[in-house]
Amino acid sequence: MIELCDVNKTYQVGESPLRALRDVSLSVQKGEYLSVMGPSGSGKSTLLNMLGLLDRPDSGSYLLNGEKTETLPEEQRAKLRGEHIGFIFQSFHLINRLTTLENIELPMMLAGVALKARRKVAMAVLSQVGLADWAQHRPNQLSGGQLQRVAIARAIVMKPRILLADEPTGNLDQASGQEVIEVLENLNREGITLMIVTHDHNLGRRAKRQIRMVDGMIETDSSTEHAPARSDTL
Amino acid sequence: MxxxxxxxxxxxxxxxxxxxxxxxxxAVGLGVASVILLTSLGEGARRYVDREFSALGNQLLIVLPGRKETTGGSPPIYGTAPRDLTLEDAQALSRIPSIKAVAPIIAGTVSVSVGSLSREVIVLGSTPEIFQVRQLEVAQGKILPDRTRTDAMAVCVLGSKLKQELFGHGRAIGEWVRAGDRRMRVIGVLVERGESLGLDLRDMIIVPVRTAEQMFNTPGLFRVLIELAGNADFSRTEAKIMEIIRERHEGDEDVTIISQDSMLAAFDNILTTLTLAIAAIAAISLVVAGILIMNLSLISxxxxxxxxxxxxxxxxxxxxxxxxxxxxxxMLVSMGSLAGVIFSWAVVMVVARLWPVFPLAAPWWSIPAAVGTALISGLxxxxxxxxxxxxxxxxLALRGEA
Structure with missing residues (x-):
């Protein structure tokens, strides 16, 4: 489903170029549960953004569902992104002026789904994350764990094949974090491909496949016969 | 979406x-409103002039003595008329079949007094035809009698304000007033009416033309007002007038004929141009609103x-x-424009009610022009x-950087 081949990405940070990704190749099957760990600046987030079509590789290729993405025009990449990929962010990124329901509807609204159909799907998804009673609340009336569950609902409302989560529990306490992870893992069990970027070993270790990145390269990948992921010393 | x-x-x-x-x-509302209101002022001025002219009746010609034109090099720069336009000329013109009425006018100022009250006013010496041509009516008494076409008579008709000033609420008809060094009997008082073409009809006195001739000691007419018959041909009548003047003035065409239509057209032109210019100036405020939108959008x-x-x-x-x-x-510009249109429309309505003399009205093009400019500027x-x-x-945007 995801086929990343020799992808390079260099950012200009101040004077010196920063090689965020060096010849990264990665293949992900449908329904996999991966975690990506590694120190800050190791390229984890860049990898995630690359997979989420938010970033374009400088070189190398990225096949999503067998489709070459790196040469697609921006319009089509946006469309693919909307249809196939759900993002979950550390800081939730909910829009404060919109109700919970409206936040969840946002991807469908951008895709041009009619209001009635949207409402129905959004309500269903909201029940799925256990927040049906909070449909008309605004984000500032919700707790952190609830916010992240709303964000998850928004991420899956278009029925994407891939969920990309960047530190989904980073801003949450232990209990809420646990809740959120359970929601995500349930979704994975139902067949969605889940990829979590995290600093948290306990979280990272839950994934069936663990990837460790250092200096823009994949150092270890538990799915290859190389050594299992070392404990992260950061 | x-x-x-x-x-x-x-x-x-x-x-x-x-x-x-x-x-x-x-910002947008004010811009739109200023365009509409300022053009309404211009349009109001145009309509005002229009109305003033049509109050005179639309079949009017004005004959002025003298012909302004450059003759030869300097000096003299202006060819001036050595010959007066006389009452006899006016009478000759009245024989043209396509002319309905001829009102000769001698104008001047005179001090009118009753007892110790005295007032300096404009005096119009004319014939009964002046009432028809300028559509004047008397509120009390009667207009100049027919005999005044040919004879001097010691009678006069007062403007409403002049009557008020001299007689108060008392009776004026039949009383004597002193105009300059003559005594004359008041036979009529004009209906209350506003200014007309810069002449305050309320504050003047109308006397027989022969009487005015004697008062000012001149046979020269100030001008002749001519009302044409309903189906008269302007240019043919003009030619006819010139022909008669030429005959009577030894071959000289020393008068100027102004048709009301040409004056109206000239005014119309000037005021329309002025209105457009005002609109363009007001449109600057819409550009300013546009710049404001740009700044706030950039911040947003x-x-x-x-x-x-x-x-x-x-x-x-x-x-x-x-x-x-x-x-x-x-969306912002549309809402602002709507507010501006409603506001200016309300102002026009209120002003029209409070001040009916001035026909304030938004010209038909001002609303689409204002809203269109606002939309284009906003876009x-x-x-x-x-x-x-x-x-x-x-x-980068997600991180709040970029």
Whole structure:
């Protein structure tokens, strides 16, 4: 489903170029549960953004569902992104002026789904994350764990094949974090491909496949016969 | 993204940023209102002049003595008329079949007094025809008698204000007034009426033309007003008038004929041009409003970076983002324009009621012109912010950087 081949990405940070990704190749099957760990600046987030079509590789290729993405025009990449990929962010990124329901509807609204159909799907998804009673609340009336569950609902409302989560529990306490992870893992069990970027070993270790990145390269990948992921010393 | 969704989405932004939205609406509304109101003033002036002229009846010719034209080099620069336009000339003109009425006028100022009250006013020496040609009516008494066409008589008709000043609420008809060094009997008082072509009809005295001739000791007429018959041909009548003048003035065409239509057309031209110029000046305020929109939109783009990044992560294309921002400006401008149109319309209504003498009215083109300019200005000035928003890199925008 995801086929990343020799992808390079260099950012200009101040004077010196920063090689965020060096010849990264990665293949992900449908329904996999991966975690990506590694120190800050190791390229984890860049990898995630690359997979989420938010970033374009400088070189190398990225096949999503067998489709070459790196040469697609921006319009089509946006469309693919909307249809196939759900993002979950550390800081939730909910829009404060919109109700919970409206936040969840946002991807469908951008895709041009009619209001009635949207409402129905959004309500269903909201029940799925256990927040049906909070449909008309605004984000500032919700707790952190609830916010992240709303964000998850928004991420899956278009029925994407891939969920990309960047530190989904980073801003949450232990209990809420646990809740959120359970929601995500349930979704994975139902067949969605889940990829979590995290600093948290306990979280990272839950994934069936663990990837460790250092200096823009994949150092270890538990799915290859190389050594299992070392404990992260950061 | 469907239009109703986009409108709802932008509406939520307006609700959220009430102050910013209010200020922008005010700027656009004032701009639109100033265009409409200022052009209404111009249009009002045009209609005022129009009305004044048509109050004279539309079949009017004015004959002035003398002909202003350059004759030869300097000196003399102006050819002046050595010959007066006389009452006899006017009588000769009245024999042209296509002319309905001829009112000769001798004008001057005279001090009119009753007892110890005295007032300096304009005196018009004329014949009974003046009442027909200038559509004057008497409120009390009667107009000049027929005999005054040929003879001097010690009678006069007073303007309403002059009567009020000299006699108060008392009876004026049949009383004597002193005009200059003559005594004359008041036979009529004009109906109350405003100014007409710069002449305050309320504050003047009308006397027989022969009497005025004696008062000012001149046979020369100030001008002759001619009312044409309903089906008369202007240019043919003009030619006829010139022919008669030539005969009577030893071959000289030493008069100037002004038709009411040509004066009206000239005024119309001037005032329409003026109105357009005013509109253009007022439109500057709309450009200023546009610049305000641009500034506030730019601020909004940088404040809403994360949101823009999010929208892109959720599948919004750059053109969708651009559309959202352009749509936001267009919505603002539309609402502001609507407010401006309603406001100026209300002002025009109120002024028209409070001050009916001046026919304030928005010309038909001013509303589309004002709203169109506002929309174009809003669109042009939000292109830059919208393009900037659309070009944001989603990764950086999500982090609030970029």
């Amino acid at each position: 469907h239009l109703p969704d986009q409108i709802r989405f932008n509406w939520q932004i307006f609700i959220r940023h009430r102050v910013r939205t209010g200020l922008l609406l005010l 783009v940088s404040q809403r970076k994360r949101e823009i990044g999010l929208l892109k992560a959720l599948g919004a294309s750059s053109s969708q983002v651009r559309q959202l921002f352009l749509g936001e400006s267009l 042009v000035f939000s292109l830059l912010p919208a393009r900037r928003a659309a070009a944001l890199d989603p990764v």
